Amino acid sequence: DAKTTQPNSMESNEEEPVHLPCNHSTISGTDYIHWYRQLPSQGPEYVIHGLTSNVNNRMASLAIAEDRKSSTLILHRATLRDAAVYYCILLPGNDMRFGAGTRLTVKP
């Protein structure tokens, strides 16, 4: 199964950009890169996903390396409400196996 590697934790200041990295060196050609986040005491929520090209939506941007072995979730201006655990997963490669993710702390 394809696996992903993320830092355990990251910190950011409020209103500054945040770049959350994810390594997935064993990604297959049919795997989509998905990002979810989990706010405290809530279920995960979808953030963004992509296959090869960079993607933007109202929540974030996803930058995918040319060889697809890594990706970066970009929050353009972090707010206190963005403090959460962020999960990078490959579908269908990961079979929805969430790792521990990256715990993002946002400082005022």
Added chain:
Amino acid sequence: NAGVTQTPKFRILKIGQSMTLQCTQDMNHNYMYWYRQDPGMGLKLIYYSVGAGITDKGEVPNGYNVSRSTTEDFPLRLELAAPSQTSVYFCASSYVLLTDTQYFGPGTRLTVL
């Protein structure tokens, strides 16, 4: 739309008791999933269903049973509760299996003593 709803929110069970965790979605999704999340860990897939009458095992199915009699409902049954099943349980649904966005419920926090 209410999305994915789960009941109960909290439950304490004694060892050996049984219970059913309820999950309902109103998005007409064919695919539904049950996950568990242990403290400080990611989610693990217990069972999933691709439609009414069809279910399959995920990564950690032992100790659990599911059924899918309607598109909307996907209950998870614990027959003989054990302390190792203390966890937070999340139900989710999607339009397409695995590769599509999954919508999660708020979770059920279960403690087995």
